[in-house]
Amino acid sequence: MLKVIAARVVLGLLTLLAVSALIFAATEILPGDVASAVLGQGATPETLATFRAELGLDRPAYIRYFEWLFSALQGDLGVALTNKRDILTSIAPRFENTMFLAGYAALIAVPLSVGLGILAAINEGKWIDRVANVLSLAAISFPEFFIAYVLILVFAVKLGWFPSLSTVFDDMTLSQRFHVTALPAVTLTMLVAAHMLRMTRSSVLSIMSQPYIEMAFLKGLKRSRVVFVHALPNAAAPIITVIALNLAYLIVGVVVIEVVFVYPGVGQFMVDGVTKRDLPVVQACGLVFAAAFVILNTFADVMSILVNPRLRKPR
Amino acid sequence: MTQWEQLQEAAKTGRVNRREFMRYAAALGITTSLASGLMVKAGYADEPKKGGTLRIGMEGGSASDSLDPRTYADSVMIASSLCIMNCLVEFDSAGNPVGELFESWEAKPGAVEWVFKVRQGVKFSNGKTLDAEDCIYSIQIHRGETKSPAKGILEQIKEIKATSASEVTITLSSGNADFPVILGDYHLVVVPKDFSDWQKPIGTGAYTLESFEPGVRLVFKNRGDYWKPGRGNFDMVEIRNIQDQAARTAALQSGEVDAVNRLDARTVDLLKQDSNLSIVRTKGTGNRYCFVSRVTQKPFDNKDLRLALKYGIDRQGIIDSVYSGYAVPGNDHTLDALNPFYNTRMPQRAYDPDKAAFHFKKAGLGDTKIELQTSEGAWNTAVDCASLFQESLKKANITLDVNKVSADGYWDNVWLKAPFCAVYWGRRLSADQTFTQVYGSASDWNDSDWRIPAFDKLVEEARVELDQAKRTELYFQCQEMIAEEGGMVCFAITDYLDGYSTKVMGAEPHARYDLNDNRIAEKGWFA
16 A cells, blocks of 8 residues: 555656646746846846846756756745845745635635535435535636625625735734635635535435445435445545645635735735746746645545555555 | 815815815915915814824735836835935926935036035935935946846936035036936935845935835835925835735725725726725826837838828727726827926817828728737737727728737737837836937837937937927927827826825825825825
């Protein structure tokens, strides 16, 4: 079993390496370069050439790739071309913020959607199943910025219960942080809950049509016991995968939420980097996002193997 | 209520400022001395009050911001730098240059040699007293081997030297009557000689930097004893980056910030109904929106086609539907009406499909395709404007192909290359700078590629002309030439729309930038 897990981890690392090459290539083919983007309308050919040479943009791409990769491996993500700040120190607090918000949202969303999913499966076809379905579908059908603005309008502007600006600062206590980021966390919950809820419900239900479940019913067990003890462990693998996928989404896919709630996460940092063609910043963000994605997926795979005896021994 | 009572009520709630109050009072026939006496009663103390934390929510910053003046390009950094530092020259609300760290100046005849007096008794936040060397250093960092955007405007300097500890003499390569205006450029903020730690700048401003998270927030603390009387009144100033317009508006409405810039013209009328907010509108000094053709490329080398395009655009229609009326029509050049040299005798070009059709026919192009490239990357509503342009040309039987291109890399790949594309221009410091940069033969940014020696000669003549009337005449001719022959359809100049909480005083419109020339932290106070 250890061998299987090790194989997964190695595979994850290889994926990350491939992604790093892709990120580098993608930033290379962006139209325009950092020199012209930073200087904007103020650029003259002469200042452009000076700036390009200063940044080392005149050297071949593959040399810059390996230089970048090796320093990244040593934890040195370089210096932002635009404001000369160390990228690692700029990105670290923002990554913490992103993780905080993602964690907060997951804390609400995962128990809620898995719980409701199981509840819906137990009560298949009854009113609670329908209500959960309709509400969760309605929530993902609205675009995220719409939900965000409605929440801001109601809870920040009209009622004044929560601030509309969710920016967190170093000097805030934990409870203050939970308070100011409540609205974005709820918005994110509404975005990811439906997916997890429906996956939980359908994977539990699909197990429920298996002969051994029928056997369990025939033994005279209660429906809830059949669901929790017999069906759920076997339905866990797809649920874990979909949770991991949604957690990854919470980390990498929340730029719009960050903009609307003025939340200083990595997404906004990356968008600023792209508009200013600050390649080291874009690459660093890309790498962080890719790492988060790969780690979560590897983790999901490993967990699925652990909970499912059949996967523990590959044929 | 009588009008006078209404006015007093408006003054109490902060809907009119001191200047407006005086003006309206005069219009109602109330004498100045009576009005200023009543003004105090109506809630206006003459003296600004000290204290409080001003929280400003601004668009125009990013995670890549830096306090190095050679990188400033947008509002957040301009406003922030002005908290910590001072410029050499500032502008009064009508846009005329007045002394800041250069207290006064004098031009030798011909406007080639300029003598600037350095303000005395001004101290940096590290205790050093300002002298001529500091001013010179702060100019020199933008010259030579640098990527400073101010490099271009300073190229005219031939020699710069301290003629005493309190006097700087600058010799130009050729005369420029507007040179003090050039020195008012926002990049030219003053730091002590040889200073280079841009993470924590030292300046002569009212505040010192407390913390700086690029793209998130800047916090400033009053350092006390500011050299400008009545200014620098807040204890603390906090500038928050709020890039999203709706988020900025919501933050102002919910009282999380006291001031915001760049309100949405489409919703500003709704905000006006909120009695806790006041909206400050500066008419027609914002971005100049243009469709620019390159006159050296076919078919735009045809002057009649260019005229057809200028007559065929429904300026007011675009302003009303896209900007809810919060813009003024452009007159096919980029000078705005608040510039002292704005041509007032030239009639505003209006939408005239018949004239457009006439010129189009005269151009004899048959069914040559006319393509306009536009993009959200030019400015956020450029695509809407282009579609309306297309519609209004239809009435003149002119078919315009609107091609929406990628926002990404727009300024690299389309601007200065496409034969006809959407472009916005910002306000330039002076008429001279406008004409030299936008239309001068030597300019790299002459996006219409309209290079006319006779025009350059007019501009050069005006540059050294110290007689205001003669100078005005020359600039009038320049504007007439551009509007008649140039390749630019400049159809709208937007208003600046600031939002304030009514407790913020000193929030006046300014001819240069919004948020009272981005100096609300310095000029304002709490009621």
